[in-house]
Amino acid sequence: MVTKVQDVAGDRNYKFGWNDPEFKAVNKPQKGLSEKVVAGISDMKGEPAWMRDFRLKAYGHWLERPMPTGFWGGNIQNYSLDFNDIYYYVKPVAEQGKTWDDIPEEIKRTFDKLGIPEAERKFLSGVEAQYDSEVVYHNIREDLEKLGVIFTDMDSALRDYPDLVREYFGKIIPPNDNKFASLNSAVWSGGSFIYVPKGVKVPMPLQAYFRINTESMGQFERTMIIADEGSDIHYVEGCTAPTYSSDSLHSAVVEIIVKKGAHVRYTTIQNWSDNVFNLVTKRMAVYGEAVGEWIDGNLGSKLTMKYPSTYLLEPGAHGEILSLAMAGPGQHQDAGGKCIHAAPYTTSVINSKSVSKGGGRTSYRGQIKVYPGAKGVKSTVRCDALLLDEESRADTYPLMEIDEQDVTIGHEASVSKLGEEQLFYLMSRGMTEAESAKMIVNGFVEPIVKELPMEYAVELNRLIELQMEGSVG
Amino acid sequence: MTDGTGTQPIFVVEDLHVSVEDKPILKGVDLVVNQGEVHALMGPNGSGKSTLANAIMGHPRYKVTQGRILLRGQDVRKLTPDQRARDGLFLAFQYPISIPGVVMGNFLRSAMKARRGEDLPVREFRKLLDETLDLLKIDPEFVRRYVNDGFSGGEKKRAEVLQMALLKPDLAILDETDSGLDIDALKTVAEGINALRGPELSVLLITHYQRILNYVKPDIVHVLYDGRIVKTGGPELAGELEKQGYDWIIKEFAPEAVGALAASGAGGEA
Numbered sequence: 001m002v003t004k005v006q007d008v009a010g011d012r013n014y015k016f017g018w019n020d021p022e023f024k025a026v027n028k029p030q031k032g033l034s035e036k037v038v039a040g041i042s043d044m045k046g047e048p049a050w051m052r053d054f055r056l057k058a059y060g061h062w063l064e065r066p067m068p069t070g071f072w073g074g075n076i077q078n079y080s081l082d083f084n085d086i087y088y089y090v091k092p093v094a095e096q097g098k099t100w101d102d103i104p105e106e107i108k109r110t111f112d113k114l115g116i117p118e119a120e121r122k123f124l125s126g127v128e129a130q131y132d133s134e135v136v137y138h139n140i141r142e143d144l145e146k147l148g149v150i151f152t153d154m155d156s157a158l159r160d161y162p163d164l165v166r167e168y169f170g171k172i173i174p175p176n177d178n179k180f181a182s183l184n185s186a187v188w189s190g191g192s193f194i195y196v197p198k199g200v201k202v203p204m205p206l207q208a209y210f211r212i213n214t215e216s217m218g219q220f221e222r223t224m225i226i227a228d229e230g231s232d233i234h235y236v237e238g239c240t241a242p243t244y245s246s247d248s249l250h251s252a253v254v255e256i257i258v259k260k261g262a263h264v265r266y267t268t269i270q271n272w273s274d275n276v277f278n279l280v281t282k283r284m285a286v287y288g289e290a291v292g293e294w295i296d297g298n299l300g301s302k303l304t305m306k307y308p309s310t311y312l313l314e315p316g317a318h319g320e321i322l323s324l325a326m327a328g329p330g331q332h333q334d335a336g337g338k339c340i341h342a343a344p345y346t347t348s349v350i351n352s353k354s355v356s357k358g359g360g361r362t363s364y365r366g367q368i369k370v371y372p373g374a375k376g377v378k379s380t381v382r383c384d385a386l387l388l389d390e391e392s393r394a395d396t397y398p399l400m401e402i403d404e405q406d407v408t409i410g411h412e413a414s415v416s417k418l419g420e421e422q423l424f425y426l427m428s429r430g431m432t433e434a435e436s437a438k439m440i441v442n443g444f445v446e447p448i449v450k451e452l453p454m455e456y457a458v459e460l461n462r463l464i465e466l467q468m469e470g471s472v473g
Numbered sequence: 474m475t476d477g478t479g480t481q482p483i484f485v486v487e488d489l490h491v492s493v494e495d496k497p498i499l500k501g502v503d504l505v506v507n508q509g510e511v512h513a514l515m516g517p518n519g520s521g522k523s524t525l526a527n528a529i530m531g532h533p534r535y536k537v538t539q540g541r542i543l544l545r546g547q548d549v550r551k552l553t554p555d556q557r558a559r560d561g562l563f564l565a566f567q568y569p570i571s572i573p574g575v576v577m578g579n580f581l582r583s584a585m586k587a588r589r590g591e592d593l594p595v596r597e598f599r600k601l602l603d604e605t606l607d608l609l610k611i612d613p614e615f616v617r618r619y620v621n622d623g624f625s626g627g628e629k630k631r632a633e634v635l636q637m638a639l640l641k642p643d644l645a646i647l648d649e650t651d652s653g654l655d656i657d658a659l660k661t662v663a664e665g666i667n668a669l670r671g672p673e674l675s676v677l678l679i680t681h682y683q684r685i686l687n688y689v690k691p692d693i694v695h696v697l698y699d700g701r702i703v704k705t706g707g708p709e710l711a712g713e714l715e716k717q718g719y720d721w722i723i724k725e726f727a728p729e730a731v732g733a734l735a736a737s738g739a740g741g742e743a
C-alpha cells in the first residue's frame with residue numbers, strides 16, 4: 001500500500017511518464033519567440049499570406065498584452081514561467097502519415113501506450129492523434145467522408161479547405177481576446193478541424209489524442225468545429241503527458257460554431273504531468289434552438305486556467321457545461337465555465353465538481369451574463385467541491401451579470417470534506433479506508449463520468465484511483 | 474471464556490466503558506452471546522444503545538475507555554472497522570447514510586469481495602442477489618440506485634438487512650431496524666431475520682419498542698438504561714415492558730429519573 005503523497009506522484013509518473021529517448025524530432029528550431037520564429041513557422045508550413053499576417057498581428061498582441069491578473073486566472077504571475085525557454089514549433093516527422101504502416105515505430109510505441117490502435121479497432125470512427133506539434137496519423141472512415149463530414153488536422157484543413165477555414169478562423173476567439181489566445185494565434189500548429197454538413201448526424205464520437213513529448217515545448221493546437229444547421233457531432237479529446245523536469249506550456253484555442261438546430265458535444269479529459277501550464281481558451285457560438293455542450297475533465301498539470309464558454313446568440317439556444325477537476329500536491333485547477341445569454345429564451349446549465357487532495361487547490365470560476373432584453377432566460381449553476389484532507393483548498397468565484405429582470409437564475413455551491421460517516425459506513429462493510437475513500441470520490445464524480453463514452457469513463461476512474469492511492473490511511 | 478457447556482460464546486462484551494467527546498456514555502456493559510442466540514437490547518431513547526453498536530463496530534468517535542469486546546474469543550478493540558467486518562461483525566445502522574454516485578450493485582459486490590477475501594463470479598453473485606431481493610421483497614431495480622440515496626425509511630432498513638444477508642456475518646447488530654416500518658415491512662424484515670438466524674448467525678437486536686419481538690423471538694432480553702444493562706431476562710421481559718413501559722425497571726434502578734422519562738413520552742409503544 002502506498003502511503004505517502006510523494007509515492008503517489010512517483011507511481012503516477014511511472015505509469016504515465018514515458019518518453020522515447022531515441023526519437024529525434026526533425027527541424028527542431030530554437031527556443032523562444034520572435035517575429036522571425038513566427039514567420040518561420042508560417043513559411044515552413046507554406047501557408048497563405050493571410051494566415052502569415054494573422055500570425056504576425058497576433059504576435060504583436062501577445063507582446064502588448066499583460067499577463068492576466070484580473071478576475072480570470074489563477075495568479076499565473078506568481079509562477080516562474082519563462083516564455084523564452086520554450087520551443088514554439090517542433091515537427092516530429094517530415095510527412096503526415098496516411099496509413100498506420102507509414103507511422104514511425106517510436107511513435108507507434110507511444111500510441112501503444114496510449115491504447116490507440118486497440119481503441120481504434122473497437123470503436124473509432126476516425127482517429128487523429130497529435131504527437132508533438134504535427135498530426136502524424138489521421139484516418140477517417142469512408143462512410144463519414146461520404147456524408148460530407150470533414151475530420152482532419154488544422155494544417156491540412158487550411159491547405160484543402162482554405163475558404164471554409166478563412167471564413168471562421170479567429171472569428172469566435174479573436175487573436176487579441178486574451179494573452180494566451182494571442183500566443184496560440186501566433187504559433188498554432190495542429191489541432192482538429194471538423195465540419196459537419198447540414199442535417200448530418202455523426203453516429204459515433206470522433207476522437208483525437210494529444211500528447212506533449214519534447215522537453216520544454218509548448219503545445220499550441222488549434223481546434224475548430226463547424227456544425228451546420230441540424231447536424232449532430234460529439235468530439236472527444238483525451239490527453240496524457242509524460243513528466244519532465246522543466247516546465248511545459250500548453251495553450252490551445254478551440255472555436256466551435258453550432259448553427260441553428262445543431263448539437264455539438266465536446267468532451268475533453270486532460271491529464272497533464274505536474275509541470276505543465278495548461279492555459280486554454282475554448283468558446284462556442286450557439287444559434288437558434290441549437291445545443292452546445294462542454295464536458296471538461298482536468299487532472300494533473302501545475303496550473304490549469306480553463307473556462308469553456310458558451311455564447312447563446314439566438315432564441316432557444318441551450319448551453320451546458322460539465323466541469324470536473326482534480327488537484328493533487330502542488331497543483332491548482334482554476335476551471336469553470338461561462339454562459340453568455342445574448343438572446344431571449346436561452347437556457348444554460350453549469351455543473352462543476354472538484355476534488356482536492358494533498359494540498360492541491362481547485363477553484364471554480366464562472367460567469368453567467370444576461371444581456372438587456374434577453375427575456376425568459378433560465379440558468380442554473382451548481383458547484384460541489386470535495387476536500388480529502390485539511391491541507392487542500394477549494395474556492396468558488398461565481399460572477400453574475402444579469403441585466404434583465406425576466407430571468408430565472410439559480411446558483412448552488414457546496415464544499416464538503418470526505419465524510420467520516422460515509423467512510424465508516426463503507427468500512428463497516430469490510431472495505432479498507434483507501435478503498436472506501438476511492439469509492440466515495442468515484443461516486444462524487446459519477447454524474448460527470450456517466451456522461452463520458454465508456455472507454456473514457458474507465459480511463460478516468462483509473463486515473464482517479466491512481467491519484468487517490470495513498471491519500472488516506 | 475466459556476459458557477459452562479464447554480463451547481466458547483461467539484461474542485462477549487466485558488465491562489465496556491465508552492465515551493463520546495470525553496463524555497462517558499456507556500458505564501460498564503456486560504453481554505454474552507452464545508452461538509445462534511438472538512439477544513434483544515431494549516431501552517429508552519438516549520440510553521446508549523446506538524453508542525454500544527457503534528463502539529462494537531469501531532466508529533472512531535466512540536472511544537472505548539475500559540473493557541473488552543471479544544469475537545470468538547479475540548479482542549477486536551485494536552482492529553479497524555473494516556477488519557472487524559471481515560472478521561464477521563455487522564452493523565445495520567439506525568440511520569444509514571447515503572453515498573451519492575455509488576451504485577448499490579457495485580457496492581454490494583465490493584463488500585462481498587472484501588468479506589469473502591475473493592471475488593464472487595458474476596453469475597453466482599447475481600443469483601444470490603436475486604434470491605435475497607426476493608426474500609426481502611425488494612424491487613430488483615434497487616441495485617441500480619445509489620447507496621441509500623433518496624431511499625424511503627423502509628427501503629433503507631431493508632437495504633441494511635439485504636447487506637446482512639449477503640455478507641453472512643457471525644454476529645449482526647440490528648440498530649432499530651424495526652423503527653419507522655409499517656406492519657407489512659416489519660413482517661418482511663422479521664421474516665428475513667428469521668430465515669437467516671441460526672447457528673451461523675447470532676443477533677443483537679436493538680429496539681426501542683417490543684413490537685418486532687412478536688415476530689422475531691429473542692432468546693434473551695436486556696434493558697439498557699443510562700449506559701448500563703439494568704435488567705436481563707427471557708422473552709417474557711419484553712412482554713412486561715410492553716404492558717408497563719420502562720418505568721418500573723427504572724424505578725428500581727434510578728427512581729429519581731422516572732418523572733423525567735414519563736414527561737419525555739418515552740416508554741412502551743401504545
Ligand SMILES: Nc1ncnc2c1ncn2[C@@H]1O[C@H](COP(=O)(O)OP(=O)(O)O)[C@@H](O)[C@H]1O
Pocket residue numbers: 493494498516517518519520521522523524525534
Ligand atoms: N455522535 C455523538 N455525538 C455526541 N453525543 C452522542 C453521539 N452519539 C451519542 N451521543 C450521546 O450519547 C447518549 C446515548 O445516545 P445513543 O447511544 O444514540 O442512545 P440510543 O441509541 O439508546 O437512543 C445520548 O446522550 C447522546 O446524546
Ligand SMILES: [Mg+2]
Pocket residue numbers: 522523524567648649
Ligand atoms: Mg439509537
